[in-house]
Amino acid sequence: MKNELIKPKGLVTNTNRRNFLKFGTMSVAGAGLLLMGCNDDEDMMPPTMNEGVKLGSGDIGILNYAYALEQLEAAFYATVMTGGYFANASAEEKTIMGDLEKHERAHREFFKAALGEAAIADLEVDFSSIDFNDRASVLGAAKTFEDLGVAAYNGAGQFIENVDYLLIAGKIVSVEARHAAAIRDLINPGSDDFAGDDLIDSNGLERTLNFTEVLTAASTYVTTPIDFSQLPTS
Template sequence: MSDSSFSWSGALQRRTFLRVAGASAATASLVLAGCSDPVSEPVAVTQNVLRLGSGDSGLLNYLYLLKQLEAAFYQKVVDTPPSDFVAGDKAAFDDLRDHGLTHRETLRFVLGTGAYDVGFAQPLAFDFSTFVLTSRAGVLTAAQQLEDLSVAAYAGALPLVAAPATVALLAKIASVEARHAAFIRDLRTPGTFAGNDVVVNAGTLQSVSLAKTPVQVVDEAKAFFLPVVVAAETLPTA
């Protein structure tokens, strides 16, 4: 990966852009550490069905689960990178992995005893068999799918969160996710930033991230959780 600039800015370099996201991730962790909103008791997997709960606690568990998925993906790539990664790719994915771990642990801390996996003997495993991770193109395609899904998940979840402090905190993570998505797109096609498949740019909605409901996101990601089935129907819808 070269240090060529984004065509839309002429100033920020790819790694610089990603490091700014890293600083935002660290800031989110520090601020989230001061959040004391109460959460509900932990939920559990029964008969391979994972119920995430309801209210703000359920939404936090939902975003925590997605962050675990994302962090596990980046860890897998870092552990076994494709042979055709170009110069700088490994370092970039190290950064993406580190940001994912920061967000994952932040959400785990905020949830406390309300985290869905607080009583698990082993962390939930994820199935990435639908991805082709043996080539750079396959890895970048997979990364874009996960990052775009994450951005859509935050855009859809934030309006459903009741506590203003939690909204502000999650918005910090959402902004980092958007930077990641843009970064991956530029790696795939230098000079790009966002696509019309993920950005609404019509009428009164100018450059707004496409939002997806928790039910839509869980349905799109269900293959990654098998054999566990994630039940999202108890999460807020309005």
Template sequence: MMTVCSFDFYIKSRNRNFNNLNTTKMKSELIKSPGLVKNANRRQFLKRGTLSVAAAGLLLVGCSDEDDPIPMNPGVNLGSGDTGILNYAYALEQLEAAFYAAVLEGGYFANASAEEKTIMGDLEKHERAHREFFKAALGNSAIENLEVNFGSIDFNSRNSVLAAAKTFEDLGVAAYNGAGQFLENPDFLLIAGKIVSVEARHAAAIRDLINPGSDDFAGDDLIDSNGLERTLTFSEVLTAASSFVTTPIDFSQLPS
């Protein structure tokens, strides 16, 4: 059974090319929403970058009986232009939100320290908020819910969960960094900048959990000699994500 969160946050656009996107409302919601993270140490670090959107109820989607034929999955097409790039971000946020939802149901989380439970709970809220933000912003242009496969992750193992979290968070930051240059609407670029700053804080927090007290939060594998974070192309990101996403994703209309 797959768990999907739904949230209504409808907006309209000032730009005739993006009828389902209201950037004024999007920015307004970002400014007025309260933080999701409240307390000490790593939580304070996360709090400064929190992008808060109200939470929603869970919608359970059932699977077909094993005896029934398995339908072909035609996949999703991200589209083109800014809409395609926002769908790209939406796909990644779906993946991250699904991952942290699974973390909260696993043995690692059940036996984790109070601090790590708080951190993981906050990350789940953030990624769920990001996902629902893009879903509502895209409206009828949003891709469908992706099917994920986390069979390679042991959710009872701290090492396995944190290694996967590191992969997802680092990938998310590099993805936003690579995609931002192609956004034409400056309002979308502003919002992407706010979200990627939160993702970067997530990545740093996870790396600190893995190697506390080290400089791994800004390691040489992330930051180049000019002090700039790495970027990845659409193809590189989706190829890496394909290990965990079973829904075929057509990104052929995105810029290269």
């Protein structure tokens, strides 16, 4: 199916969750230096459009795709930090959510710096459907974003041509998977939901989603139209 313009729609325990998350942040700074040194053969300027953003083509388009998702996640966690849920959360949950916010902000800034002039503009978001004063609403949204992020990286990996970019994507998706597991454990402590059957198939492989599926889901919260028509389809 041809990519189209997406427009907005209206195994961790309580005592070691943070350590589980902490190891996922290593090497991002070094990876950033690697990525910034590997752009010589890329068309670095994505096309412009009068309304919204165009992701562009090739590896740069895919990196902008990842950047768009990291913008969404970073904006979400920044808003979480200002809401009533976070203000009244347990010390453990405050620590976890604070860590996730820092990770997603680091991912966003990493892509922004690495892409340079090829980076898409800042996206406008709408979180009006999320009650940031309510724990269930916040954690449910966090689960949606983290699961979506993992599936997005998994789906895009096959199209990345530069092996250095692929290595970096692998580092980042491993962090996103840690996030997803931690959030699922907060929602249903001590269960097997951290690697539930809704995510992991009978071969022990996590699900993938294509560009259309991911950006359609994200359009619930992103008000900026995103044109990904130049991304690969097969």
